[in-house]
Amino acid sequence: xxxxxIPATSDTPEINFKFSRNTLSMSGExxxxxxxxFFRPILRQLQSHLKSLSGDTIEFNFQLxxxxxxxxxxxxxxxxxxxxxxxNHPNSVLLNWHHDEEDDMxxxxxxxIQEDFTWIxxxxxxLASA
Amino acid sequence: MLDQSLxxxxxxxxxxxxxxxxxxxxxxxxxxxxxxxxxxxVSKLLEGHADLISxxxxxxxxxxxxxxxxxxxxxxxxxxxxxxxxxKSCIAFMDKEPLVVDQNxxxxxxxxxVLGAGRKTLNDGFIITDENGDYLGLGSGxxxxxVVSFLQAEKNRLVTESINYASVIQQSxxxxxxxxxxxxxxxxxxxxxxxxxxxxxxxxxxxxxxxxFLALIDCTxxxxxxxxxxxxxxxxxxxxxxxxxxxxxxxxxAIMNKKVKLALGQITETxxxxxxxxxxxxxxxxxxxxxxxxxxxxxxNTLVYAGAKTPLFYIDNASTDxxxxxxxxxxxxxxxTPMDYQWTNQQLSLSKAMCLYLTxxxxxxxxxxxxxxxxxxxxxxxxLKDIYLKPMLEQESIIMQTYYDYQGKQxxxxxxxxxxxxx
Numbered sequence: 001x002x003x004x005x006i007p008a009t010s011d012t013p014e015i016n017f018k019f020s021r022n023t024l025s026m027s028g029e030x031x032x033x034x035x036x037x038f039f040r041p042i043l044r045q046l047q048s049h050l051k052s053l054s055g056d057t058i059e060f061n062f063q064l065x066x067x068x069x070x071x072x073x074x075x076x077x078x079x080x081x082x083x084x085x086x087x088n089h090p091n092s093v094l095l096n097w098h099h100d101e102e103d104d105m106x107x108x109x110x111x112x113i114q115e116d117f118t119w120i121x122x123x124x125x126x127l128a129s130a
Numbered sequence: 131m132l133d134q135s136l137x138x139x140x141x142x143x144x145x146x147x148x149x150x151x152x153x154x155x156x157x158x159x160x161x162x163x164x165x166x167x168x169x170x171x172v173s174k175l176l177e178g179h180a181d182l183i184s185x186x187x188x189x190x191x192x193x194x195x196x197x198x199x200x201x202x203x204x205x206x207x208x209x210x211x212x213x214x215x216x217x218k219s220c221i222a223f224m225d226k227e228p229l230v231v232d233q234n235x236x237x238x239x240x241x242x243x244v245l246g247a248g249r250k251t252l253n254d255g256f257i258i259t260d261e262n263g264d265y266l267g268l269g270s271g272x273x274x275x276x277v278v279s280f281l282q283a284e285k286n287r288l289v290t291e292s293i294n295y296a297s298v299i300q301q302s303x304x305x306x307x308x309x310x311x312x313x314x315x316x317x318x319x320x321x322x323x324x325x326x327x328x329x330x331x332x333x334x335x336x337x338x339x340x341x342x343f344l345a346l347i348d349c350t351x352x353x354x355x356x357x358x359x360x361x362x363x364x365x366x367x368x369x370x371x372x373x374x375x376x377x378x379x380x381x382x383x384a385i386m387n388k389k390v391k392l393a394l395g396q397i398t399e400t401x402x403x404x405x406x407x408x409x410x411x412x413x414x415x416x417x418x419x420x421x422x423x424x425x426x427x428x429x430x431n432t433l434v435y436a437g438a439k440t441p442l443f444y445i446d447n448a449s450t451d452x453x454x455x456x457x458x459x460x461x462x463x464x465x466x467t468p469m470d471y472q473w474t475n476q477q478l479s480l481s482k483a484m485c486l487y488l489t490x491x492x493x494x495x496x497x498x499x500x501x502x503x504x505x506x507x508x509x510x511x512x513x514l515k516d517i518y519l520k521p522m523l524e525q526e527s528i529i530m531q532t533y534y535d536y537q538g539k540q541x542x543x544x545x546x547x548x549x550x551x552x553x
Contacts, residue, residue, distance in 0.1 A: 010541070029497070031543055036416075066497045066504065066543060069350060073416065073466065105495055105504040112459065 001049050004042065012038055013064055019049045022056050027063035027098075035070035043074065047081055055089040058082070063098035065106065072109070079117045086119035094121045101126045147284055151277055153240045154233035156269035157258050162186040163220050165194065170216040172197060172223075173206065183270060184254045187224050191264040195221060196228035198254040229256035233266060241278055244271060293354065297327045300357050303364060310335040314342040314428070318551035319526035329545035330356025330419075331490050334367055336376075341427040343376045346440060348490040350417040350464075352545045362393065363419055379423035379436035380473040383462055387471060390418055390463030397469065418463030422488050426480070431553075433478045433486070438462045443487040443511065444478065445518045452511040480553045485518045492544035498536040505536055522550050 001019040008014035013028035024046070032038045060082065067075065079095075086093040097110040107124065114122040163172060163185055176182060176199055187195040202223045206212060215222055229247045231240055244251050252271035260266055304322065311320060314337050324331060330349035335342060345367060349359035366389045367382075375382045391397055394415050420439035427433070435442050437457025444453050455476050460467045489510070496505045513532055517525050529548065 065502060066495060068544065069420070069461075069491075070416075073464070076466070100501055100503045102501065102506070102508075103503040104506045104508045108507075 001045065001052065004045055006042075015042055017042070017046065017049075019045075022053075022058045023061070024058065025061040025063070027061070029065055030067040030071035032071075035068065035074055039071070039074045039078075043078055043081070046078065050081060050085045053085070053089075055092055057092050057094070058085070059094045059096065061096045061098065062110075065100075065103065075113075076116075079113055079120065083117035083119045086117075086121075090119065091121065093119070094123060097122060097124045098127055099124065101128055147281060147288075148236065148238065151237045151281060152233065153231045153235040153237070153258055153269060154266075155237070155277060156240075156273045157233065157267045158269065158273075159267045160185065162188045162193075162265060163197070165189055165219055165221050167220050168217050169202075169206065169220050169222060172202060172220045173216075176202065184228075184268060186228075186257050186265060186268060187221060188265045193228070193230055193257045193259065193265045195224035195226045196254060196257060197224050198250070200253070201225070225250070225254070228254070230263075231256055231258060231269075232263075233258050233260055237274075237277055237281065240269075241274065244274055293327050296354060296357060297324075300324075300328050300360065303361065304333065307333055307335040310337045310342065311344075313337055314426075315551045317522045319522045319549065321526055321530060321546070321548040323530075323546045324352065324356075325492070325542050325545045326353040328354060328357035330359055331492065331545035331547035332360035332364060333547055333549060334364060336368075336371055338376060340429050341376075341425060343371055343379075344424040344426060344488075345421055346488040346490060346547055346549060347419050347421045348440065348492070348545070348547070349419045356545065359417055359419065362390070366390065366393075376425050377427075377434065378475065379425050379434055380475040382423055383421070383436050383438055383473040384471065387418075387462045387467060388469060391467075391469060394463065396463060396465045416465045418461045418467065420457075420461045420491070422457065424488075431480045433480055435476050435478065436473045438473060440488065440490065441507070442478075443489075443514060445485045445514060446481060447483040447485075448481070450515065450518075452514050454507075454511075482553065484553045485514070485522075485550060486553065487514060487548070487550040489548040490544075490546060492546035493533060493548055496533065496537055496540070496543055496546075498538050498540045502540065505533065509536075522552055525550055 003019055004015060004017040006015040008028040011029065011031045013026050013030050016025040018024070082093045095113070099106040099110060110122070110124055160182060161175060161179065163175065165187060172185060175185060183199055185197045186193050187197060197220060205223045206215065229243060229251045231243060244256060255268045255270040258266045258269050308320070311318065314335070320333060322331065322333065329352045332347040332349065334345040334347065347360065347363055349356050349363055351359060363386070366386055370382050370385050375385065394417055396416060422435060422437045422440040422442055424442070425434045435455050437455065438461050439457050439459060441457050442455040444455070445451065446453070455478065458473045460471055494505050494507050494510055497503065498505060513529060517528050520528070
């Protein structure tokens with residue numbers, strides 16, 4: 001599958017899914033008016049990529065500072081996909097959760113993700129103040 | 131020609147306004163020439179009509195080209211060109227492929243044509259014909275830009291007026307809650323600030339003989355769709371409280387959940403794992419609300435709280451610490467919330483002068499500050515700890531000022547609804 005790169009806009013994040021190297025990154029903010037429309041094709045590609053894998057390890061870098069409720073739901077679906085994959089291939093998904101040391105909202109959300117998707121290896125990474 | 135009085139009078143709906151303006155609205159009756167006429171005659175014509183930007187060349191009533199003043203003058207200004215061209219046919223300097231449009235063409239279609247035709251058409255204008263393709267006159271790029279801007283402004287005006295009125299309706303829906311609140315609370319504030327005049331944040335208060343029911347609601351979306359949702363939720367909540375559900379906020383949330391899911395058809399078929407990412411699911415809505423439901427019993431001074439992703443902050447006068455009643459993590463009505471989901475009631479004994487606060491995520495998730503990160507619950511709690519002894523109205527203005535300062539030049543991300551009261 002070809003890699004997927006979508007540059008960030010003011011209300012959508014940068015998507016940098018290097019399927020060829022199984023390094024998937026997302027950063028920025030997510031509050032598009034129609035989040036489903038934006039994310040659906042991305043998640044479909046992820047879904048079919050995961051189907052083509054058999055135990056390859058995946059590193060996911062999540063570095064968002066804001067997302068609205070629609071995007072939150074979409075992220076849950078996305079982590080569910082990764083969790084399913086990791087369930088079939090234990091220890092295959094590493095989720096790097098980047099958050100500012102003072103950003104309790106993003107960390108809280110990450111802890112929820114950690115609690116809900118137990119097959120994913122969760123790694124909180126604190127970004128220290130510049 | 132642009133008829134300003136007609137423009138000003140217009141009070142039609144959006145689509146009607148658009149239909150009123152066609153290419154013909156921009157028509158200027160201009161002198162034309164025939165291919166038999168010479169460049170010398172064109173020179174004279176241009177000299178005599180200083181405002182002519184272009185001259186159409188007409189043969190048997192049909193336009194065959196357009197002579198641009200600039201292009202013509204430049205051409206003739208070259209050495210010996212007067213001698214060479216003066217007596218020749220004016221088609222020498224004619225653009226043989228000018229934009230020609232039917233007078234009935236819509237302004238929108240015309241705009242795309244003009245932009246597609248490039249800069250020359252914006253500068254030199256275009257030819258307007260009747261239904262038979264016979265020459266009527268010229269239109270200019272400048273007039274087109276004027277009409278397009280006017281239409282845009284007019285559309286904005288209509289949308290703004292309509293949203294302003296929607297805001298009147300939404301606020302009048304809040305009136306009875308406002309009245310109830312002022313009758314059951316002495317020291318309190320309610321700050322309702324939709325991002326786009328109307329919004330998905332909402333509050334609800336109803337007085338009973340043994341206490342009052344209070345809800346802070348954040349429906350999916352903001353703006354007009356968000357406001358639609360609040361009206362649906364408010365009417366459901368009104369209905370639910372007619373029965374004795376007020377003592378059981380968690381139960382009331384469960385009833386709301388069922389009602390919303392049924393009303394909006396947000397039911398996943400049991401046991402069937404649907405493909406979430408297939409376009410076929412596009413039509414289904416996935417809307418609901420995050421909320422805190424509180425029943426305050428004023429006879430035994432207790433509060434029963436049930437939260438759907440919306441915490442309750444409180445400060446006991448004795449301890450000065452900010453405490454939280456943590457909500458359940460499922461929203462109400464959404465597709466991924468099961469039909470039979472159970473929220474939990476948490477009880478809190480209210481002591482005298484205890485301060486309680488509810489806020490939607492618009493406040494704590496707002497991006498701002500030097501780091502461009504969320505305002506956060508910690509910052510909010512720390513602020514409350516500093517100011518909770520002040521009168522509630524003063525707290526409101528301090529909290530909001532802190533919030534605006536924090537937001538700085540960042541865009542507002544969401545609606546904000548915030549309330550606080552001292553028991």
